[in-house]
Amino acid sequence: MPPKVDEDLCTGCGRCEEVCPASVFKIVDNISRVENPDECTECGTCVDECPVEAIKLE
Numbered sequence: 001m002p003p004k005v006d007e008d009l010c011t012g013c014g015r016c017e018e019v020c021p022a023s024v025f026k027i028v029d030n031i032s033r034v035e036n037p038d039e040c041t042e043c044g045t046c047v048d049e050c051p052v053e054a055i056k057l058e
């Protein structure tokens with residue numbers, strides 16, 4: 001399943017956009033949006049790298 005971002009926790013730091021090998025995220029208005037959910041390979045990197053644990057793979 002593609003990632004979900006908890007918008008209340010996300011600080012817009014951009015780390016997920018940086019580390020995702022499949023360009024799934026895009027930061028818009030200081031929040032990470034899941035732009036390309038179908039590209040997600042469920043590698044888990046974004047979950048590990050988000051400093052505020054705002055991302056879940058469900």
Ligand code: SF4
Pocket residue numbers: 005009010011012013014015016017027031032049050051052053054055
């Ligand atoms: S790494 Fe976490 S806090 Fe940073 S933009 Fe992504 S979801 Fe938001």
Ligand code: SF4
Pocket residue numbers: 003019020021022023024025039040041042043044045046047057
């Ligand atoms: S699990 Fe991997 S491919 Fe999917 S959004 Fe996170 S970093 Fe990108």
